[in-house]
Structure formats: C-alpha cells, structure tokens
Amino acid sequence: MALTIIIIASILLFLLFIYNSLITAKIRVSEAFSQIDVQLKRRTDLIPNLVETVKGYATHEKELFEKVTKERTALISAKGTGEKAAANNQLSQTLKSIFAVAENYPDLKASQNFLELAEELSDTENKIAYARQFYNSSVLDFNTKIKTFPNALFAGILNFKEAEFFETSAEEKQPVKVKF
Amino acid sequence: MKTWLIMFLFVIFISTVVYVFSRALGYGLSFVGIALILSGIMSIGSYYYSDKLVLAMSGAKKIEKKDNPELFNTVENLCIGAGLPKPNIYIINDLSPNAFATGRNPNHAVVCVTTGLLQTLNKSELEGVIAHELSHVKNYDTRLMGIVSILVGFVAIISNIFFHSLWFGGGRDSDRESSNSQSIFLIVGVVFAVLSPIAATLIQLAVSRKREFLADASGALLTRYPQGLASALEKISKYPKPLKTANNATAHLFIVNPFKGKDTKQWFSSLFDTHPPVEERIKILRSM
Numbered sequence: 001m002a003l004t005i006i007i008i009a010s011i012l013l014f015l016l017f018i019y020n021s022l023i024t025a026k027i028r029v030s031e032a033f034s035q036i037d038v039q040l041k042r043r044t045d046l047i048p049n050l051v052e053t054v055k056g057y058a059t060h061e062k063e064l065f066e067k068v069t070k071e072r073t074a075l076i077s078a079k080g081t082g083e084k085a086a087a088n089n090q091l092s093q094t095l096k097s098i099f100a101v102a103e104n105y106p107d108l109k110a111s112q113n114f115l116e117l118a119e120e121l122s123d124t125e126n127k128i129a130y131a132r133q134f135y136n137s138s139v140l141d142f143n144t145k146i147k148t149f150p151n152a153l154f155a156g157i158l159n160f161k162e163a164e165f166f167e168t169s170a171e172e173k174q175p176v177k178v179k180f
Numbered sequence: 181m182k183t184w185l186i187m188f189l190f191v192i193f194i195s196t197v198v199y200v201f202s203r204a205l206g207y208g209l210s211f212v213g214i215a216l217i218l219s220g221i222m223s224i225g226s227y228y229y230s231d232k233l234v235l236a237m238s239g240a241k242k243i244e245k246k247d248n249p250e251l252f253n254t255v256e257n258l259c260i261g262a263g264l265p266k267p268n269i270y271i272i273n274d275l276s277p278n279a280f281a282t283g284r285n286p287n288h289a290v291v292c293v294t295t296g297l298l299q300t301l302n303k304s305e306l307e308g309v310i311a312h313e314l315s316h317v318k319n320y321d322t323r324l325m326g327i328v329s330i331l332v333g334f335v336a337i338i339s340n341i342f343f344h345s346l347w348f349g350g351g352r353d354s355d356r357e358s359s360n361s362q363s364i365f366l367i368v369g370v371v372f373a374v375l376s377p378i379a380a381t382l383i384q385l386a387v388s389r390k391r392e393f394l395a396d397a398s399g400a401l402l403t404r405y406p407q408g409l410a411s412a413l414e415k416i417s418k419y420p421k422p423l424k425t426a427n428n429a430t431a432h433l434f435i436v437n438p439f440k441g442k443d444t445k446q447w448f449s450s451l452f453d454t455h456p457p458v459e460e461r462i463k464i465l466r467s468m
Contacts, residue, residue, distance in 0.1 A: 028263070035260060123253055130261035133404075138263070 018151050022160050025142040029163050032135035033081070036166065039128045040075060040088060046124065047072050047095075050117050054098060057108035061101055068094045081164040088128070095121070132166045139163045190328075190383050194335060197376050200369050201342045240270035240292050247271075251298065251306075255291060258311050262318055262402055267291050277301065277416045280434045281313035282322050289317040296419070301412050308399060308409030309435060315398030321391045328384050335380040339373040346370070389456045396461055400468055410465035417458040 051065050071094055075087040099118065102108050109115075145151050146160045245252040252269060259266045267281070267289035277297035283289030291313050301309065316322070346366075400406035416436045436458060 032263060035263075039260075123257075126253075126257050127260055130257045133261050134263045 015154060018154050022142075022145055022151060025138070025145050026160065026163075029135070029138045029142050032131070032138040033166075036084075036128065036131040036135055039124060039131050040084065043091075043121065043124045043128065044072050044076055046117060046121055050098070050121065053111065053113050053117060054102060054108060057105045057111070058101060061098075064094070064098060064101060068098060081166055085166050092125070136165050139165050190331060190380075193376075193379065193383070194331060197335060197372050198338065200365055200372050201338060235270055235290065235292065238272050238292070240272045242268055242270050248298070250303075251293065254303070254307055255310055255314075258307065258314055258402060262311075262314055264289075264314060264318055267314075267317065269293075271295060271298075275299075277419055278434045278436060279309050279313055281316045283317055284322055284326070285320065286317050291317075297416070300415050300419070304403075304405060304408035305412035305415065307403050308405070308407075308412045311399035311402040312395045312409055312435060313399075315395040315402065316391070319391065319394060319398060321395065324391065325384075325388065328387050332377070332380040332384050336377045339377055342369060342373045385454055388454045392455050393461070393464070396465060400465060406465040406468040410462045413458055413462050413465070 047068065051068060054061070055065060068091070071087065071091045075084070075091050078084045078087040102114070143162050146162065243252070248271070251271075255269055256266055264286045267283065267286075268291075270290060270292040272292060272294045274294045275296040277294055277300045279291070279293040279297055281289060281291045291310065293309070297309065298306070396409060399409055403409070413436065436455060
C-alpha cells in the first residue's frame with residue numbers, strides 16, 4: 001500500500017516539475033512577444049511625425065504617404081503573431097521607400113528634424129530585430145520543450161500548444177523598387 | 181555544464197579534507213560549521229556589494245543616454261536580445277581597452293567599459309564585448325564565483341584552524357581510535373593543510389576559465405556574429421600597457437586579464453590564469 005502511494009506521489013511530483021518548466025517557458029514567450037509590441041508601438045508612434053516632416057519637403061509623394069499611413073493603421077490593429085509579422089514587414093518595405101525617396105530632396109536630408117527621426121527609426125528597427133530574435137529563441141525553447149521526451153507525453157494533457165515564430169517575409173529580403 | 185562537475189568534485193575534495201582533519205584531531209565537526217559561517221560572512225559581503233565595491237575601486241563614472249548614446253543604445257539593444265533588464269552603465273577613464281560586468285543577479289547588474297575600449301573598437305567589436313559581459317550577468321557568473329570563493333575561504337580557514345590546533349597541543353585522544361591511525365591522519369592532515377588552499381585556488385581559477393569560455397559562446401549566440409568578439413579580443417590583447425586601476429581582487433572580472441606581459445605559455449603557470457589564453461579564445465570564436 002505504501003509503495004503505491006510513493007509511486008503515485010512521485011508521478012505527481014514529476015508532473016508538477018514538467019508543468020512548471022513548461023509554464024515558465026510559455027510565460028517567457030508571451031513576455032518576449034510583448035517586448036516586440038513595445039518596439040512596434042515605438043515605431044508606429046514615430047511615423048506620423050516622419051510623414052509630416054517629409055510632406056513639408058516632398059509634396060509630390062502623396063501616394064506614398066497614403067500607403068504608409070494605411071499600413072501603419074493595419075499594424076496597430078493587427079492581432080496575433082502571424083498578422084503582426086506580416087503587417088510589420090509590409091510597413092518596413094514602405095518605410096524603405098520613403099527613405100529612398102528622401103534621397104532626392106537635399107533640403108529634407110539636411111533638416112535636423114528629419115535626421116533625428118531617421119536616427120530614431122533606425123534604432124527602433126534594431127530594437128525590433130533584437131526583440132524578434134529573443135522572441136524566436138524563446139519560442140524555440142518552448143516548442144522544443146513540449147516536443148521532447150518526457151514532456152511530450154504530458155504536454156497534450158496539460159494543454160500546451162506550439163507557439164508561432166515571428167517570420168521575416170521573403171519580400172523583405174528583396175531590394176526596394178522606387179516608383180515615381 | 182562542466183562547471184557543475186568541477187563544483188561537485190570540489191565539494192567532494194572539501195569533504196575529504198574535512199574528514200581527514202577531524203579524524204586527525206579527534207575533534208567533532210563543530211569547528212567545520214564555524215569555519216563555513218566565517219567564510220560565508222566574509223564572502224557574502226563582497227558578493228552583495230560586488231558591484232559597488234568594484235566600481236569604487238576602479239574610479240568608474242556612471243553614464244546616461246545623452247552622455248554616450250551609441251554605447252547606451254548598444255547595451256540597451258543587446259539586453260532586449262538577451263531578455264535582460266538594462267543594467268547601469270559606467271565608464272572608466274583609461275586608455276587601456278577593457279570591460280567588465282558584475283552584479284549578483286540581472287536586476288542588480290552593472291556593465292563598465294574603458295574609454296580606451298570605446299576608442300579602439302568598431303561597432304560590431306563593441307557589440308561582441310558587451311554581449312560577452314551581458315552573458316556573464318545572464319549566466320549568474322558573479323553568484324557562482326561568489327559561492328566558489330566562499331568554499332575556497334572555507335578551506336583556507338579550516339586549514340588554518342588545523343595548524344593552530346596542532347601548535348597548541350589540541351586534539352583529544354579519542355578512546356575508540358588507536359594512536360596509530362590518529363597519527364596517520366595527522367600526517368595526511370598536515371599535507372592537506374598545506375596543499376588544500378592552493379588546490380582550492382586552482383579549482384577556483386579553473387572554474388573562472390570555464391565561465392569565460394561560456395560567456396564567449398553565449399555572447400556569440402546573442403550577436404550571431406562571433407567574428408566581432410574575435411577581432412575585439414585581437415585588438416585588446418595587442419595593447420601594451422596594463423589597466424591602471426585594476427588590482428588582483430578585480431582582475432578576474434575583466435574581459436581580458438588586465439595584467440599583461442605574462443607571455444609565458446608554460447602549462448604550470450597557465451593554471452594560475454583567471455582567463456583562458458586569448459589565442460585559444462579567438463581560435464574558438466573564429467571557427468564557430
């Protein structure tokens with residue numbers, strides 16, 4: 001009788017350890033994701049300023065401004081990893097276009113405001129990249145944990161599902177085409 | 181992970197020493213407890229205030245974002261990549277390029293660089309160095325070295341006590357032991373008492389070297405660019421003059437041993453290095 005109790009207690013203890021390990025990894029994943037959110041928000045906050053500054057100098061680029069504003073809104077309203085990743089990549093593309101266009105306006109390039117904004121945006125891009133890196137490695141850790149033995153046996157029962165990676169789209173890797 | 185093996189062997193080593201001493205003297209293990217507490221008190225103070233101590237000794241100045249935005253951003257971004265809270269950043273005014281990080285856990289951490297480092301390195305090299313330092317924080321290396329130094333101090337203290345007991349005619353004659361076996365333990369005990377502090381220090385240095393390799397590897401994982409740290413180490417090791425404000429107590433914290441000029445490649449003296457040889461570190465990084 002005592003042996004049965006010991007066996008059952010050991011199994012329960014074992015389950016407890018597995019659960020704790022998995023839940024810790026999962027919470028780390030969601031914390032990493034909110035880090036990405038923080039940086040994305042930083043970027044969306046900077047964009048209206050950028051648009052206003054550039055508008056002052058580059059009056060013919062109306063299409064581009066509308067595009068970036070629309071994509072900014074899309075990013076703000078995006079939910080979930082997949083949507084946010086896609087919206088983010090889209091916005092990055094358009095921002096690249098804006099900076100490419102700015103090359104043609106020497107007054108704009110010399111403006112202090114513009115330079116500071118460009119600096120801030122560039123730093124934010126870096127931060128987003130790092131946040132993404134940390135998120136993806138947290139996801140890797142979590143997904144590996146729920147798939148390896150012995151956790152895999154119990155992950156289903158305890159209702160742990162795989163998390164999604166924050167992907168870079170294939171588009172982002174192509175060079176930017178600027179249209180006039 | 182090999183660190184845990186070393187620690188395990190260290191604990192066994194200490195237990196052996198303790199056992200020999202207590203058999204030799206015929207004392208119980210009460211003095212062991214006292215020794216442990218003493219060593220603990222000595223080390224815990226330095227462990228908890230490790231950051232303040234080192235900074236005060238080095239004459240470092242804290243900086244804000246506006247003082248050096250590039251350094252600030254580099255540290256901040258790498259912390260995001262590592263999932264660490266941002267530590268306080270300090271600068272030491274010295275032309276010798278070097279850096280260190282300390283703090284008992286990531287929430288109380290400090291990263292410090294010299295002006296020489298900022299001048300000598302380019303952006304990716306600086307990132308490599310900072311990533312290495314942040315990895316020390318992330319891997320709780322300060323805490324580990326703190327524990328190790330408690331153990332080393334403990335060994336030194338009980339060896340000391342052992343000697344004192346011999347001198348002052350200590351050691352009861354236990355009824356159960358024949359005087360023969362007690363004398364044997366006595367002799368072994370003396371040998372241990374002389375050698376064990378040295379052995380303990382060697383173990384401490386071995387642990388320190390392993391953690392340096394680990395910090396190199398963790399840092400490379402963080403930046404995804406091991407060449408950065410490799411070329412930084414090359415540049416740093418070429419600088420001829422030693423760091424002015426370093427001393428033996430703080431030497432192990434720096435990224436490269438601040439006392440240079442020890443160009444000896446002999447195996448024996450290399451056991452006393454806190455850091456692995458720079459050439460080996462660079463070789464490993466470049467092959468990643």
